[in-house]
Amino acid sequence: MSGNLPKVAWIGLGIMGSPMSENLIKAGYDVTGHTLERDKLERLAAAGGTAAASVAEAVRDADVVITMVPASPQVEAVAYGPDGILENVRPGALLIDMSSITPGTSVDLARAGAEKGVRVLDAPVSGGEAGAVEAVLSIMVGGEQTDFDEAGPVFAALGRTVVLCGPHGSGQTVKAANQLIVAVNIQACAEAVVFLERSGVDLRAALDVLGGGLAGSTVLARKKDNFLNRDFEPGFRVDLHHKDMGIVTDAARAVGAVLPVGAVVAQLVAGLRAQGDGGLDHSALLRAVERLSGVRA
Numbered sequence: 001m002s003g004n005l006p007k008v009a010w011i012g013l014g015i016m017g018s019p020m021s022e023n024l025i026k027a028g029y030d031v032t033g034h035t036l037e038r039d040k041l042e043r044l045a046a047a048g049g050t051a052a053a054s055v056a057e058a059v060r061d062a063d064v065v066i067t068m069v070p071a072s073p074q075v076e077a078v079a080y081g082p083d084g085i086l087e088n089v090r091p092g093a094l095l096i097d098m099s100s101i102t103p104g105t106s107v108d109l110a111r112a113g114a115e116k117g118v119r120v121l122d123a124p125v126s127g128g129e130a131g132a133v134e135a136v137l138s139i140m141v142g143g144e145q146t147d148f149d150e151a152g153p154v155f156a157a158l159g160r161t162v163v164l165c166g167p168h169g170s171g172q173t174v175k176a177a178n179q180l181i182v183a184v185n186i187q188a189c190a191e192a193v194v195f196l197e198r199s200g201v202d203l204r205a206a207l208d209v210l211g212g213g214l215a216g217s218t219v220l221a222r223k224k225d226n227f228l229n230r231d232f233e234p235g236f237r238v239d240l241h242h243k244d245m246g247i248v249t250d251a252a253r254a255v256g257a258v259l260p261v262g263a264v265v266a267q268l269v270a271g272l273r274a275q276g277d278g279g280l281d282h283s284a285l286l287r288a289v290e291r292l293s294g295v296r297a
Helices: 017-026 038-046 055-059 072-079 103-115 128-134 145-156 170-198 203-211 218-229 238-255 260-277 282-292
Strands: 008-011 031-034 064-067 094-097 119-122 137-142 159-166
Touching (some): 008 017, 017 031, 017 038, 017 128, 031 038, 064 072, 064 145, 072 094, 072 103, 094 103, 103 170, 119 145, 137 170, 159 170, 170 203, 170 218, 170 260, 170 282, 203 218, 218 282, 238 282, 260 282
Parallel strands (some): 094 119
Antiparallel strands (some): 119 137
């Protein structure tokens, strides 16, 4: 590994975090990771990283700390307190939170970091598990230009489209908009699938031709096989999209933006979760449309 590259601590090795951390290792970074699942720590070690027994141990010698955890409470749990990042990382380090959380949480974290001499970027991602594995994520960033520039090589190892969207919290605001668009798009695709099948059309052929026209989208391209095969193995869980729809509806209310279609889809996601499908991929919105249409129990 190159001695010129910063030492990275990675906190959170889930569906997204594991392949992302491994891409940094492949790019030559020295990565020390911590997560709650022992098998994920073993996976990191097998990929060439170093497993740490705690957050404090992971971040102690790090130049860059990256967090990738489910929601605001988990970010706060790993960032604050005597065993958290801010109390144990060296002053001058760069903390990049790549979780999808509320903009307000990101603003508060940046403020708390500044008090400890720790620079902070919010840098949520879009692209799902496949994008994480292929290192083609879209990364939307909030924070200072100088910190963004410094983080550029790290981001380049993780994604393809990397944009500074504005001050702290801006990355999370753009991610909330992303999740609104994705959920509405999946819902529209799911409704189209049920409509097409009910009409007796060859579904594969129909989705192929739709994908080549104005109805085509990254969502349709990525989720087409999920729809065709009824394969809802999670790339991005309904539970997490439910959380994100709460973020976007709350944030929109705070700024006076009205999201009528988004509000309906947020309720449909909530309904899918209430029926026990929270652990499935968000393309399982198809199951909800099928139930409403009387196609399946």
